[in-house]
Amino acid sequence: MSTNPRVVHKRRETITALPLYHSGHLLKKLTKEKDFKRFYGELRGATLFLYKDDTQDTYTEKVDLEQLKSMELDSSYKKKEPTIFTLSLSTEELQLKMDNPDTGEVWRGFILTVGKKEIPSKLQLLPGQMMQLKETLNQERKRNPKLCRAPTLPPRPSFLQPSGSGNNSPSPSEEKSAPELPACFFDVTRQEAEKMLKENPENGSIILRPSTLAHNYALTLKQHTPSGPAVKNYRLTSTNSGFVIELETPVTVSSLNDVLKYFLEKTGYHLHPYVVSQPYDTRIEASPAPKCISITSPTPKQVPKAQVAPMIRSKTKEELQPPPEPEDNDYVVPDDGDLKFVNLESELKGVLKLRRQNFYAECGQKEAANYENQTKRKTLSNTMEWTTKNSTM
Known part of the structure; x- marks a missing residue:
């Protein structure tokens, strides 16, 4: 017995935690592969999740459209013929195939809207479908305010400033292009980062830091291996299109947050960004009642009291004696x-x-x-x- 589509939809929404913009059947393959594989695709946020069928709870593959560079139409727009698109990403190239041109045009509109954060100028869609694209773009802007801005040069840490320069303040252009740094970024050296990870494992296992090379970053992480805990350092090179993670096969991403996301995915989310825990209060104290202040009537002036010592009156014998009781x-x-x-x-x-x-x-x-x-x-x-x-x- 097949699972109710509504139940499957709720499960997928819980797993991905992203808004659903569009869904439907499609075929996908890498450019180096020969045959297409059929999937049921769901466009949630800026990610295309691929399922074997519409009853599967967890996705089989996913495509990060934040890394989309271009989307080219490989076949001519003709009626009753499948449509094939080639998607160029930062890390790979793949092809998507739709059963007919109308379905392909809808997919193209949604993919370019979430990937480029703008609605394509030339689309052959109905007015209702264009309204859906506008709503999708508004939701993406609220969900991701940075809108895939071009990466900027990182600030130079204090210990890497040239000793001969008298003015250490950054130029106005550098201040304007300051990047959005993740919470696990610390202005420390390699030795200090390794020491932080070893001495405070409860705070996390990934630290982003400045590199010793100008305009570059580095990533230090600590992970458990079969031979014991190991600390590793990776170089992040800044380019015009993003940051390149210097691996055996270099990987290009658009921002430092995407660098962090890439390492978390590759390590199976067993590592966590290094964040210093903050103390919390455990007691609530009652605030004193506010004093009544008259707004309409003026505040009376306070006359200072004279600094005079109080007079001590000596009691007479008659005052000291108690009065006689009546007979x-x-x-x-x-x-x-x-x-x-x-x-x-x-x-x-x-x-x-x-x-x-x-x-x-x-x-x-x-x-x-x-x-x-x-x-x-x-x-x-x-x-x-x-x-x-x-x-x-």
């Missing part, structure tokens, strides 16, 4: 802030005595008036009686 039947009368205790019984006696005197005085006046009235009445009565007796006689 029974006493109450507190406030007088100018002071508290005085007054005897309740003596004051009540005084009040009663004063009221008694007033009462007696009032009573005496009333009795005197009554006595005077009684006396007057008696006198008047006696006078009348005497007058009556005298008149009768």
Whole structure:
């Protein structure tokens, strides 16, 4: 039972981790080979992955279109005839064969777009297919911003500067053409690079460094062999078209990142670029609350305090002594802030005595008036009686 194409597509996307632009059946061979081999091709990113059929999970071969120099049409554009293209790469030449010219024209448009990072000027495609090429070009520009720029000369390290030159600063042209260096590049000598790889194997096993020859680089790596660990050094020569890896069969690539990629592929990804590990924090501390600042109202001016020593007040004996506790039947009368205790019984006696005197005085006046009235009445009565007796006689 064949595997679902959707499942196969998801597996391939997980393995390659690249966006899919175009796919279909095609034939491929090297220029030195006689017969074409049929494959199912998928153009993901700038790489053409070749599978034996459309149900295979992992690719059999792949073609790196970043190294594409030219793409020539070997057969005339005629209807109902296979189309053959010759692709010239930095490392090899190969041929692709499509069943008909229409399919070949679509493949040519996608291959040149991802390889040259531009849409070819003369294409016999439908408007919808041209829109797909524009979307592909936009995705490639976002995915690979450098757009295969021409390689530039590497900077000269400090230990290789001429001793007689008074000005060590690079010229404006050299500053403008400074290359994009990988993270595993270090401005060290061969001996220092070998020492770094031996003493810190956990940081990686590949170091890019300047070469002792002008305008060149070198690569130092450490790998395990049957006879034990071995440190090797490779020369990278800068050219107008890229960098040449000086091997038995020289290999030309377009950038230093491609140099690193080539060594990783050839060593089966058992090696890793040398990157110094950075320390990380393990605790999170709470930040203090921000102070409230008034934006509308102006900030009040702070008057500096006088630098005067504080006065020490000596306490008197009266202040030091605790106040006397009030006795029974006493109450507190406030007088100018002071508290005085007054005897309740003596004051009540005084009040009663004063009221008694007033009462007696009032009573005496009333009795005197009554006595005077009684006396007057008696006198008047006696006078009348005497007058009556005298008149009768």
